[in-house]
Amino acid sequence: MAGAERVDEAAAVLRRVFGYDAFRGGQRQIIDHLIGGGDALVLMPTGGGKSLCYQIPALVRPGVGVVISPLIALMQDQVDALRALGVRAAFVNSTQDLDTRRLVEAEFLAGELDLLYLAPEALASVGTLRLLERGKISLFAIDEAHCVSQWGHDFRPDYLALSMLHERWPEVPRIALTATATSATRREIATRLRLAEARHFVASFDRPNIQYRIVSKNEPRRQLMTLLRTEHAGEAGIVYCLSRASVEKTAEFLTAQGISALPYHAGLDAATRVTNQARFLREDGVVMVATIAFGMGIDKPDVRFVAHLDLPKSVEGYYQETGRAGRDGLPSTAWLAYGLQDVVQQRKLIDTSEGDAAHRRSLAGHLDAMLALCETVECRRVQMLAYFGETSSPCGNCDTCLNPPESWDGTVAAQKLLSTVYRLHRERNQKFGAGQCVDILLGRQTEKVRQWRHDELTVFGIGAELREAEWRGVIRQLLAQGLLAVEGDYGTLVLTESSGEVLGRRRQVMMRREPERKAAPRAAKARPAAAELPAAAAPLFERLRAWRAAMAKEQGVPAYVIFHDATLRQIATEAPTTLARLGTVSGVGESKLAKFGAAILEVVSAAHAG
Template sequence: MSTPLDAKQEQALHLLQTVFGYPAFRSQQAQIVDHVVNGGDALVLMPTGGGKSLCYQIPALIRQGVGIVVSPLIALMQDQVDALAEVGVRAAFLNSTQSFDEAMRIERLMRAGELDLVYIAPERLMTHRCLELLSVTPLALFAIDEAHCVSQWGHDFRPEYIKLSVLHERFPDVPRIALTATADQQTRDEIIHRLQLEDALQFVSSFDRPNIRYQIVEKANGKKQLLDFIQAQHSGDAGIVYCLSRKKVEEMAEFLNENGITALPYHAGMEQSERYRNQARFLREDSIVMTATIAFGMGIDKPDVRFVAHLDLPKSIEGYYQETGRAGRDGATANAWMAYGLQDVVQQRRMIDESEANEAYKRILGAKLDAMLGLCETLNCRRVHILDYFGQHSKACGNCDTCLSPPISFDGSVAAQKILSTIYRVDQRFAAGHVIDVIRGIDTDRVKQWRHDQLSTYGIGSDKSEAEWRALLRQMIALGLVAVDYENFSSLKLTEESRAVLRGETKVQLRQYKKAEKAVKHKRQSAKDFAEANLDDVEQKIFERLRWWRVETAKAHNTAAFIIFHDSTLREIAKAKPRSLEDLRGVTGVGAKKLESYGEELVSLIAEFL
């Protein structure tokens, strides 16, 4: 027998249904909302698309005063406020894009308690003026979004986040809720310490995103492999391609456009106005691929991103998980694809080595990179590996590349000894290319110049291709059996661990090389496929008509189409075929304000088909 709801819980459920249009809370949302409504602090870890926003939006509507949302995402604040306005929530933001008069108007509304939610960047929040404003504003709560930004060891560190402990010190009676999609145990501990959340309840949802398929391929020609992947599996889909450098971002955007794929660049070196313009196009138009550095993506709410691709190795599993999590927010299947090779390992290790960080920080970065390499080189399920990193255990998913096409491992001790012996015999003074040439017996000018064709290891690996030896060497670097000396032309060095392998005291299990295959076109369940599989002919025609109506309506409102309605809601409307406003009421995603704004139009539109 279910426990009866108290008045505040009933109010929360009523708001969920009438304002946001959802029939019931998911996962731990109800407990989180109840806890914050009653004045408790909370740390919420919930995957992208899991419904984190409702965990502070509903308490802000129930509690007296204004809910302050601390967000680093100035470029997205307008869309966040637009989305809330669409459902009838009084929301605003304060940031540097506003005029003085507009900012004054928002501040007056805040002091009068006439707003439900206000989004503020941490840099502005920490100013004396803003803190004074908050001291005369009735406050419902503080929501600290993207809370992992507080971690100095993380991939999205923002120095201003460390100062947010001032909120607890100056406003001790105002509840705080810190939210993030990405945090290992170390980052969680740091969030709690930095934000003084020692007494907060922790709500940790499953990190699993079962609709995302993880695939990591051997990098041969990254550009061509990416193009094949998009053309075979994601023609006409929205996606994100991550690159390490600004130059590569620009080159990839140009390359994709030359090959008929609409692509836009995004990186920190661009003019701010151009970045905002490209981001707005990506959010508001269909079928655009964004090529970007990690400067892009945090907080992106676009539900129909069908793939996230990496052409360079991410620095950590946290970064990889957060970036891939931007795909498939609508629940339909999506792909996380990465091309990865020896140069990626060398490049990332060099970046750590050459950074100006202290040794303790370098060790942490090195450990995070090792974990990322472990994911790339794993012989087992990638999803299990990712979840295990975040402290959650699971069974093999049957949906990632290592489950669908299990890699073959072999006793690579002899191959490893050949590599290590050659590194030793060339005096640990040469980079990977030269070492592999010696092993394969390639008669280059450099090999002859150094008389390395006279070595006992010359040609002992002529039975394998250069790509095979590169793959084996990459694994050995990942395992710590070979080091790279970046100060001396990336020359390869032996390590303490390699000596036991050379002496035959330790066996080395390696992954058998698999030649990069051309992406195969296959039927996948994208949002459109899902619609076609679950709608009859008439419903499919209604759905397509609703999508066209949504595009036109979004243009008229100067906002993103998904802010009007998600595809999932349009599918429900197509299936329900409402003949009246009452029929439309209760469809998931149709709250009271949207019913008032669009109900008559939708009913009239559907009547054309009936």
């Protein structure tokens, strides 16, 4: 098949199967390269259309496309979505009974499948390898390829064995895909998966529909509740917490406040995790409260917010997690509550982590970049994209653009704080945490101050020009800049090698001053999808949503498997009255037109009649 014919066939599949008229971004180049037999390493943001980059070549090339996915719990939904499009898809994993597995294997060997999903662990099985050797494979797609990065945020040991795909099937093209990777991680993926000759396709990391906001932590659950009530009432979202206990308490808190919230962490039994995940995917307006064990590969398009109640360990992890919001391109929020204790806790975790000194330095480097993102006075988006090697201009949509913070010369304040730590250690041979140091600077006659006679120190009361919250901000930023450190189980403050430069007046310390709290940057929306509709189309949109919900319940699939909100929005706006006109709507392919077309026209007709 010639190159032009391949592209024409790919475009025809895009329209006929998926219902789209044009490729997005670099999809067309990737698809044509893979159809032609080339290997590819693809970096594309969540919601950018990565799946089409291997699904269409698998439909065009002879044989079955084998997809390596780490997400057994989500394979069913991925396969259901493809089957709804008329694609012959199946999976093999440990959740199936023997008869079901044998049926799928027979379909694979008979060439009756277009796509077969496997977990990476399955390729350690001799039986699976023998099965693959007996069938005809069109391509291998390695999804979530960043899992191969040994010190990455989602490392999976089984991914390290996937280099054998090249050894066993050297003529079969491979595509590795991820939404998150620095240039160093990209090189690691290429090396570990033996993709040295692969062509790299790197799309923009920008997700302009996501508004990034980082706030000072002050009763974070109350702050979260304010966010949900004022901006995301009744909407689906994810809340990330660092510990299992925090997940449980936060889910209980939200439930008590009338929010439909569910917990998800590795300490729950498998059945509970599967049930909660299924409810999140299938029901509208569910909030999932989770550790980072949840979220990779989640296809739910209408997640309107991702909130972090604890500081992520890296910019990569933060980007990956916040990227689960707004896959449908509609306005969404990435919200993070960040405070002094987060910095103390993360530094302590690094000091006690497994691995050698090089590994701890790597973790510290990741944390430093995350802290820099939190403390910047510049555009958050510019800083985050720069981390991934992308140049951009201020977005006008993050908190620092909408409500710019000031920078101020905090050198004197830093000297006062560092002097307090120095005098406690040198004059009293004592070490204390942030709270005691702040009490000393503010001249508070607390029981602890009197017990240790800290009111006799020369630094006692010299910091009255700042409030307690401001002093905690000073400590946080000194920790972020490496001018102060924490040690021990109690998070006591100690000086670093760089502290002397500040105390010796050889280094200026610029700090971020938190802006005065204003109203939320974005007005609340009950339903973002409906809010963008012409007023006359809103009632039909709601009828279409109700029809979709009933259909999804009847078929036991998530609502987005039937149609995305964007497709329903276009139908509501255009109100097609014929199947031919409905077939031109983006997201309505031949299979969905045949299955749902008549029912949709009935809904449109009833709305007009009513």
